[in-house]
Structures are given as structure tokens and as C-alpha cells.
Amino acid sequence: MIQLEHLSKEYHGVRAVDDLTIAIPDGEIFGLLGPNGAGKSTAILMLVGLIEPTAGRCLVNGLDVARDPITVKQQIGYMPEDVGFYPTLSAEENLTYFGRLYGMDSRTCAKRCSDLLPLVGLEGVTKHVSGYSKGMRQRLGLAKALLNEPSVIILDEPTANLDPQGVADYRRIIRDVAREGKTVIVSSHILEEVSRVSTSIGILSAGKLVAQGSWQDLARDLSDRSASQITIRVETLDPIPEFHHTDLISMNYDHDRCTAVLIARSDIRDDLAGHLAQNGVRLRGLSREGLSLEETFLSYYRMAE
Numbered sequence: 001m002i003q004l005e006h007l008s009k010e011y012h013g014v015r016a017v018d019d020l021t022i023a024i025p026d027g028e029i030f031g032l033l034g035p036n037g038a039g040k041s042t043a044i045l046m047l048v049g050l051i052e053p054t055a056g057r058c059l060v061n062g063l064d065v066a067r068d069p070i071t072v073k074q075q076i077g078y079m080p081e082d083v084g085f086y087p088t089l090s091a092e093e094n095l096t097y098f099g100r101l102y103g104m105d106s107r108t109c110a111k112r113c114s115d116l117l118p119l120v121g122l123e124g125v126t127k128h129v130s131g132y133s134k135g136m137r138q139r140l141g142l143a144k145a146l147l148n149e150p151s152v153i154i155l156d157e158p159t160a161n162l163d164p165q166g167v168a169d170y171r172r173i174i175r176d177v178a179r180e181g182k183t184v185i186v187s188s189h190i191l192e193e194v195s196r197v198s199t200s201i202g203i204l205s206a207g208k209l210v211a212q213g214s215w216q217d218l219a220r221d222l223s224d225r226s227a228s229q230i231t232i233r234v235e236t237l238d239p240i241p242e243f244h245h246t247d248l249i250s251m252n253y254d255h256d257r258c259t260a261v262l263i264a265r266s267d268i269r270d271d272l273a274g275h276l277a278q279n280g281v282r283l284r285g286l287s288r289e290g291l292s293l294e295e296t297f298l299s300y301y302r303m304a305e
């Protein structure tokens with residue numbers, strides 16, 4: 001559980017973050033969206049205790065980050081935009097070094113390395129980090145963020161350097177950790193990236209939170225309706241099969257109501273219906289209403305300006 005309460009940060013009289021209040025429950029993947037300079041990194045740095053707020057506070061699992069920094073840091077996994085590693089050490093040696101800083105013994109470090117390196121696609125890579133591509137560094141950054149088995153995971157621009165396979169791995173990992181009840185914050189200026197993985201979002205513009213809620217809440221809020229929201233009801237209590245489409249922006253399935261809400265850039269109802277039929281899922285309802293996501297976000301951004 002993460003709580004930001006009236007959080008503000010001023011740099012030389014300029015408010016980078018302005019009275020931010022957000023509560024993120026366990027198991028949520030919260031997307032913090034905003035254009036360059038909106039204040040995302042500043043908010044995150046306060047949340048992980050690396051800079052002090054000018055006003056307000058951050059709570060992680062009920063603990064005040066400023067008052068209990070050591071305890072809070074044990075519960076947080078943080079991946080900054082640019083992760084620092086020791087260049088003359090391998091991935092495993094780097095993780096072991098950071099594990100020791102968390103107070104892990106060598107057996108626990110070795111176990112975490114053997115769990116995490118395959119997870120992020122770096123199993124068997126023995127070369128020094130100095131020889132890594134940016135994407136490999138980012139994969140290792142994700143492993144480092146998960147190293148201490150944190151209950152809260154904070155990722156700043158996590159997919160900036162990843163190839164498509166890396167992005168797919170990252171999404172799978174993030175969904176899995178959220179399913180374990182962990183709280184995840186993903187900060188990005190890339191709408192599609194955040195929308196693909198997050199269960200709720202907050203939009204920052206000029207330091208202010210201009211919108212917050214689930215994708216459905218935001219979609220409902222839209223005035224321009226040229227893209228589409230598709231709602232399906234299915235005849236099964238089982239999870240519905242994963243659906244991939246280049247025009248799909250987000251898909252959220254409400255298991256109890258057998259209903260899925262999709263946001264898409266075009267009318268993908270035929271493809272969706274075909275996919276469900278192929279997988280033996282019977283449709284009970286399929287409806288569509290229009291909206292334009294990009295336009296909506298731009299209008300949210302403009303609101304603060």
C-alpha cells in the first residue's frame with residue numbers, strides 16, 4: 001500500500017510536484033503518466049526517500065518514508081531511469097553485492113540470483129556489465145528491483161531500452177508480482193506502455209495530478225469519442241485467453257462479472273470475436289463506444305497548463 005499525502009517539492013521557488021495525493025492499494029499496478037518535466041521522477045524520488053518533500057509525506061505500508069527510511073527501503077524495490085551497476089562485475093556479482101547491502105547471506109543471494117536472472121533473460125550471461133547493451137542493463141535493473149522481495153516495486157521508465165521480447169518479459173513479470181499482492185508503480189511518458197500493464201493511472205501535468213482512476217473511469221470521462229471502448233460478456237468463469245492486437249491499448253477482465261473492457265484504436269470486434277470463438281469461449285454480449293485516448297490525455301495535460 002502506497003500513500004502520497006499532499007506531497008509537494010519546490011526547486012528554487014518552482015513547484016516540480018504540487019500537492020499530490022494518491023492512495024494505491026496492494027496488488028495494483030499504478031501507471032504514473034505525464035509529459036516530460038511533469039514531476040514524475042521527483043515524486044518517485046520522494047517516495048523512495050532519495051529527496052525530501054517541501055511539504056506532505058509518503059507512506060509505504062503505513063510507514064512514513066522520512067521517519068522510517070531504513071525499514072521502508074527494505075520493503076521497496078526501485079528501478080531508476082538510469083540504473084547504476086559496477087561495470088567490472090557480472091550480473092550475478094552485482095546482484096550479490098546489492099544483496100549483501102540488504103543484509104542477505106550468501107546462500108540467499110545465490111538463490112535470488114538463480115531465480116531472477118532467468119526471469120529477466122540473463123541466465124548464463126557471465127560477461128561484465130561494462131559489455132552490456134542498454135536493454136541488458138534495464139533487464140538487470142528489473143532483477144535488482146526484485147532482489148529483496150519487496151512488497152512495493154517502483155519502476156521509472158522501465159521499458160525505455162527494451163526490445164519487444166524484453167517488453168513482453170517485463171509485462172509478464174510485473175503482472176505476476178501484482179498477482180502476488182505487491183504494489184507496483186510504473187512511471188512513463190509513453191501512454192501505450194502504461195496503458196498496457198497498469199490497472200489504474202494518475203496523470204501528472206506541471207506537477208499536478210489532473211486525473212486519477214481506472215482506465216474505465218478515464219474512458220468515461222472522455223469528450224472526444226473517435227477511438228473505441230469495447231465491452232464483452234462471456235459465458236465462462238475461467239480466465240479468458242490473452243488477446244493480442246496491434247490496435248489494442250488495454251484490456252481489463254472482471255472475473256466475477258465475466259466482463260472484459262477493452263480500449264482500442266480501431267474497431268477490433270471481429271478479430272476479438274474470432275479469437276474467442278477459436279478458443280471455445282462463448283460470447284454473451286459485445287458492445288462498442290467511441291473515444292480518443294491520445295486526445296484525452298493531451299486535453300488532460302492541457303488542463304493543468
Ligand SMILES: Nc1ncnc2c1ncn2[C@@H]1O[C@H](COP(=O)(O)OP(=O)(O)OP(=O)(O)O)[C@@H](O)[C@H]1O
Nearest residue numbers: 011015016034035036037038039040041042043189
Ligand atoms: N534537481 C533539480 N533542480 C531543479 N529543478 C529540477 C530538479 N529536478 C527536477 N527539476 C525540475 O522539476 C520539474 C519536474 O522534473 P521531473 O524530472 O520530476 O519530471 P518528469 O516528469 O520525471 O520528466 P521526464 O519524463 O522528462 O523524466 C522539471 O521542470 C525539472 O526541470
